Amino acid sequence: GSESHAQAGDTIFPSLPPLYSGHPDIHLRNGIMEATRLAADHEPDAEKAFFVADLSQVYNQHMRWKACLPEVHPFYAVKCNPDPYVIRLLAALGAGFDCASLNEISQVLDVGGIDSSRIIFANPCKAVSFIRNAANKGVDMMTFDNADELYKIARAHPRAKLVVRILTDDSKSLCAFGIKFGAPLHVVPSLLAKAKELNLDVVGVSFHVGSGCYDPSVYTDAIMRARKVFDMAKEVGYDFTLLDVGGGFEDALFEKAAMYLNEAIGSYFADRKEKIKIIAEPGRFYVSKAFKLAAHIIARRAPLPDNANAAATDAPQPAPLKETGAANAEEDADAPKVMYYINDGVYGAFNCILFDHQIIHPYVLSMGGSFHVPSPQTKHLASVWGPTCDSIDCVSPKTMLPAALEVGDWLGFDNMGAYTVCAASRFNGFEVSKVVYTCGGAGEVREVLEGFAREGFGL
């Protein structure tokens, strides 16, 4: 890598894994993952799949956020990727944190130097013990969307600063949450009246348009609803001071989302001045692009023919239907010619296929025993599978890959930072892929991290 990369083995935080400029085999060069040395079979970790995290990408996203949404304070959604370096970097940059559980709250507070007012416990349905423990840790800001939650909070944390989570249109998102969370507007007045009766302090409104929002115009309607709730609150005797616009920010549509949000905030909260604090809970936006995954091809085989299941039984087999040959030929042209098996799958990093509805596009890092991947390539249709013994463990059912690809070569996968490593399991005894860190080309990131390590939060 370039000189501005961290050196292999550099330690910034003693309790964390060292920052590396790259893996012995694969480096990031100008944000592009490249193979530079082939794994030797005798190296114990040489064939393990691994993430490469470029912290400069997280930094760049934060700068982009500040430029486009200067009035909106980001509270990073820890669930999206609770990576310790990401949390430290964002802490040093002044972000807040959206935590879903007590463990996430502890993880953020254990960094040290992060005031509990920088945390929102943004899970509307919490166990009483979690509410009590949040109170003990000084975390006051928390969401609710139902009356039972109010009773629990009145018992376990009567001084909490409550945020009512409302239902908004989430039909334009990859992952909708409305079926599970969010109070419909017609329920809000009675919820607020109940909160008042219980002597609770409700300070504002939150919503979530759904994760992976592909039509950011929905923010306009959501802000309009939030405004209505501010007005409802006045009727009950609350003077709201917090507007939480949730997550859902997609990298490619971010500027558009910011435009809709700024416009809607401008028109529905024209009188806000210093009186209203606006926050958001972005997850995916900060980390998706920052992590790439490298996986090793551990096996290769030919796909079974269509009638293979029948052929595997002992019963006499019907003769192949020759007369449908034309249709079969068409189907065959469309069927993968080869199956590749790699050492991470849907029970690991690629759980994003099942839980986050992602479609995965592998590319070649090293090929045919060489990291110089010639171009153009003769390609053929292939399928890519994970390492477990389960057949649901398919990473890509159909993808074009070079015909010369073989066991021992490496495949690369971009945009692997959001909802991947955090939900990976050890099913079948496989390890969760480790993260190798780099500061990319951005010296600033290194300075921020080093300054933070030296001086804490004076940054």
Ligand code: PLP
């Ligand atoms: N806030 C809450 C309450 C969430 O449930 C989520 C995602 O599940 C997020 C924020 C982060 O959403 P995104 O990654 O789409 O920004």
